[in-house]
Amino acid sequence: MLRVIEAFSGIGSQKKALDRINVPYEIVNTVEWDINAIIGYCAIHYGFEGLNEYDFLTKEDIVDQLSQYTLSNNGKDVLEPTKLRKMNIEILKRLLFSINRTRDLVSITDVRGEDIDENIDLLTYSFPCQDLSICSAWHGNNTGINRDAANRSGMLWEIERILLEMDRGARRLPRFLLMENVSNILARTHIGNFNEWIAILEGLGYYNKVYKLNANKFGIPQSRERVYMLSILAENQEGIEGRLDRYFSENNLDNYINTNKKKLSDIIKIDYSNEIYRREAEESTPNNTPSRMQIYLDNLKIYQSGRFTSEDAKTVTTKQDRNPNSGVIEYQSISENKAPYRNLTARECFLLMGFDEEDYNKLLHNDFMVTRGRNFFTKEKRLRMAGNSIVVNVLEEIFKQIIYIKNEILENN
Template identity: 50%
Template structure:
């Protein structure tokens, strides 16, 4: 299966496909945030060999990277003047990651002709900031309006690319997979979403929409998201009918896997040096607002005992109200406050990544300047919060593989 991961983040799609033993190849990624680009590379490909840059100058790398539309925060593009402030080591790592992950960088620069031939699956988890409820609290109300000129409006770049497939006579991806917040189907956004699904139907796809929560797929996190599998039928009514029957008989909204106990995801043995340091790094200064956070949010651990079955949705920030939950700390830890937030390690694991994935990333963190590392707590939490729960994707990809088998059987009977 040839896969293109658009808005790839840290690669939850690739992780899920690997976990289920799928025969797949990620033939391209599309991601402009350098923090996610580097993390994806390390998590999925391991340490980098930067020996090829031995005779490359900083100026040469700046010229090379400035060709791309890349971002340092996932919001605004980096200009050449910004890149000049980056150390050579960071520039090398970013360039290497772009190459090794076959990253086409910004979706605004990607055209169908740039994508490999015969793509089986295109995933597109476009930014949710302008669709989410928290986004509306901050005045982000345009959602996926065509004229919004915002991050969530990147959906229409996917539309452009799919249209280009037809315009140049290139075979469209056999499957599309969308993920976003459930608010995409709210009263405010439903007309835009319906326009999108109608477009896909006109392009020869059948759509199956699910609202799926991580806690039904073995992860103790209350995190519901909207997923849409689009299957290309190109007018083959027999195949289309079989796909409809398959989805009717295999509705993932009925799945309820037994969740693992929350204690398996929390790292509260503070005799382990790494866990103790991470706990202290996730301890806020004690202010009136932080006192409110402590009182008002679920106590996940109290008196060193896990007292909840689930955490709330992991978002891009833990230092907010409401958050995923707080953990009471023993007095012996001598922390700034009597509680802490989830650590980035715990957040990664509660998104379905292995502890070794997180450890690989930490082992390959580097000093960005004299005073700070490339990844601090806030960046790591953001990477986790922007990701997709791997376990949910595993069941979705199992369905896609099953439908692919149906597709191949029908292909023997008639050309799809």
């Protein structure tokens, strides 16, 4: 049984990957403060059976319980209690239900070492990338993971704090840690801080393997390069570290290629006889403005003149109606004054992140109305959930390595 904590859990790509490789596991806790991701995770992985048990609670009861947590409505800013009280009760009920169902510890800043179970096999942490990204640097922000920057990417150091609190309290550290973030963490601007983090982990007894992996080598037609660091609690035992050296020299995922890679035609929904796909295409077609035509000219043409013209989409981000984006699809809208293309739909973005269409349909099935004519899981929220996630297929291969190392190296030493 692999006992897991998903920090910065988002919509649970880690859980999805564990389901895929069919190993016994338990998600002991999630750690997520974005209410949209919290509810989205629950909608995809558990559903809301039993929600009616919360009907007996008044709005004030629910707000009182939620007020103990540090929450966010956008993944960036703290949600003030006064704004919590103004929310629709249906949102509040599902939020409280989801926190309880996923055993969410909510904000990483509120988690203490004593809150972490001592028998954790794997702690995953995909801390925010906004202050590390190339786009951020273009806008003059090079703060990255500086300790004193007080920014979103600095949440990395909350993981350090928790591990040090566990160590000082003589609590057993997680056997494995898995970090995921943008490849710019290895850039000259940030490598000093990253090396400091590696040194801290080594001081705690972790052996670290750093990968730079692209989703298009793992069966997904998306050019998305990310850095992953797998940390193994070897406790400076030379025998274990030597075996790990040999294992990674023979099983280096930098050299991995999935020969059964999906095609974009498996993911991009151009069968507009399907009314659902047609409606989603229409929703993703922008108005015909000069700025939108510039987007059309500047970006990758995924589908044009009746054929797919690219092998991979570009990196899926939290928005598609932007420049640059993941690529555009030639499309003739049924409405006037629309651009001659559409952006990727949220469904397509989910598929490009390695989720199944069934997962996306679960999100829609568990959607709910918050005001007249507006559902909770808006298109913008769904796109952000996908863009903030991790490609499931890459995690599958890393998790297979974890299982092997756990069974054959750590427990057979």
